[in-house]
Amino acid sequence: MKFTLQKKILMWFIVIIVISFALYGFLTYYVYNFNLRGERYNATVREHFKNMDPAEIERLREMTQPESFGPPPGVTVLPPALFLRIFYTITGGVLIIIIIAASGGFLVLRSMFKRIDFITENVKEIDEKRLNLRLNLKGNDAISKMAKEFDDMLDKIETSFNKQKQFIQNVSHELNTPLTIIKTKIDALRQKRNVTKKEYIETIDLIDSEIMRLSRITEELLTLSDLEENRGRDNFREVNIKVILEKMIKLFKNRIDSKNLKLKTSFEGCFITKGIETQLEQLFFNLIDNAIKYSVPGKELGISLKNSKDKKLIICKITNISEAIGEEDLNYVFDRFYRNSTPDNKKSFGLGLSISKKIIENHDGTIEVSYDKDRKKVTFKVCLPLLLQNKSN
Numbered sequence: 001m002k003f004t005l006q007k008k009i010l011m012w013f014i015v016i017i018v019i020s021f022a023l024y025g026f027l028t029y030y031v032y033n034f035n036l037r038g039e040r041y042n043a044t045v046r047e048h049f050k051n052m053d054p055a056e057i058e059r060l061r062e063m064t065q066p067e068s069f070g071p072p073p074g075v076t077v078l079p080p081a082l083f084l085r086i087f088y089t090i091t092g093g094v095l096i097i098i099i100i101a102a103s104g105g106f107l108v109l110r111s112m113f114k115r116i117d118f119i120t121e122n123v124k125e126i127d128e129k130r131l132n133l134r135l136n137l138k139g140n141d142a143i144s145k146m147a148k149e150f151d152d153m154l155d156k157i158e159t160s161f162n163k164q165k166q167f168i169q170n171v172s173h174e175l176n177t178p179l180t181i182i183k184t185k186i187d188a189l190r191q192k193r194n195v196t197k198k199e200y201i202e203t204i205d206l207i208d209s210e211i212m213r214l215s216r217i218t219e220e221l222l223t224l225s226d227l228e229e230n231r232g233r234d235n236f237r238e239v240n241i242k243v244i245l246e247k248m249i250k251l252f253k254n255r256i257d258s259k260n261l262k263l264k265t266s267f268e269g270c271f272i273t274k275g276i277e278t279q280l281e282q283l284f285f286n287l288i289d290n291a292i293k294y295s296v297p298g299k300e301l302g303i304s305l306k307n308s309k310d311k312k313l314i315i316c317k318i319t320n321i322s323e324a325i326g327e328e329d330l331n332y333v334f335d336r337f338y339r340n341s342t343p344d345n346k347k348s349f350g351l352g353l354s355i356s357k358k359i360i361e362n363h364d365g366t367i368e369v370s371y372d373k374d375r376k377k378v379t380f381k382v383c384l385p386l387l388l389q390n391k392s393n
Helices: 005-036 038-048 054-063 080-125 142-191 197-229 241-251 253-258 277-293 352-362
Strands: 237-240 262-267 272-275 300-307 313-321 366-372 377-385
Touching: 005 080, 080 142, 142 197, 197 352, 237 241, 237 277, 241 253, 241 262, 241 277, 241 300, 241 313, 272 277, 272 377, 277 300, 277 313, 277 352, 277 377, 352 366
Parallel strands: 262 300
Antiparallel strands: 237 272, 300 313, 313 377, 366 377
16 A cells, blocks of 8 residues: 555654653653652662661651651652652643644644645646646745746746747748749649740749758758757867958958948957857858848948957957847847848848857857847847967957
8 A cells, every 4th residue: 555745744743753652651650650659769779778777778768658758868759749740740841842843743744735736736737738827836945946946947948838839830931931932833834825935944943942942941950950969069179250251251242232331340359269160150151141131222231350358258240220120129039030020021030140149159159139229220249259379360
């Protein structure tokens, strides 16, 4: 027969109380018997004082009889009436203390078990459809603290679950769009009896571009998955951030010119860090590509590099003027496939910024975004550890 934890503790409580009463009863019986039975005392006197005069022993025996209340010289033996009064007082006090202690312990345990049962019953009700349920236990005891930690864990799980759900919806949308376009074009070709060579080529080109788009999305998903599972610190080498940025600027020169963007650069300090060069190239490729894509044509595009005042960080800032982002978007731009809040121009930021953030985290750096509402100026700030032993650019 298996007992619950509650029953086991209750049984242990009962055993402790029974043992306490038994020990106390044995002690009181011994003291009571020794004090009120003169023959026990007399026997003890005769045994330990063998050289004492028999007449003196007899006199002590007479003095310890119930009708004699004077104790023998040097020996304290309480009179029966006084002893009984003290005995009953002490016994009553001890019993009251035991009962209070046992009752208090039982009430505390009962309260604790009620809380545990409450937690157990509520946890049973929590599933993927009711992740909003919380225990909300108040108090500073261990169980209340455990419940609070459990609520905090549920907050994280709910946030993660909602993000995952949103991610799946966004991925479905991103993948469905090119597939729908491809399906529509193929159906249009089938319905036409006479398809010109020009229409055929245009359809093939469009399908090819959408297939490339699908390929790019799946590749980015694989890249993000790989970054989350493998930090690759064994492959860290010295990398010059300035060289990477200059390479990216040359790569995007045609796109910058096509949007008439006014490029302003500023490089001051030392720019050597440790990392994986290909990942850092992808980081700045994503950030500059994003800045150019969402920039207002003819406006300024800024790229700057400098060191922190304590010479421990490389700080890179990429700024652009954009109408594709608002203050309410700042906390979400690094989410996968996040779509901006502009009602008339819903744009998806794809996976580029999510990949960038993961690369930064893998390199022990930080990335943050700020927005100047008046100037509509977006600034991405990247901080990477500076390798101090290298002072050259």
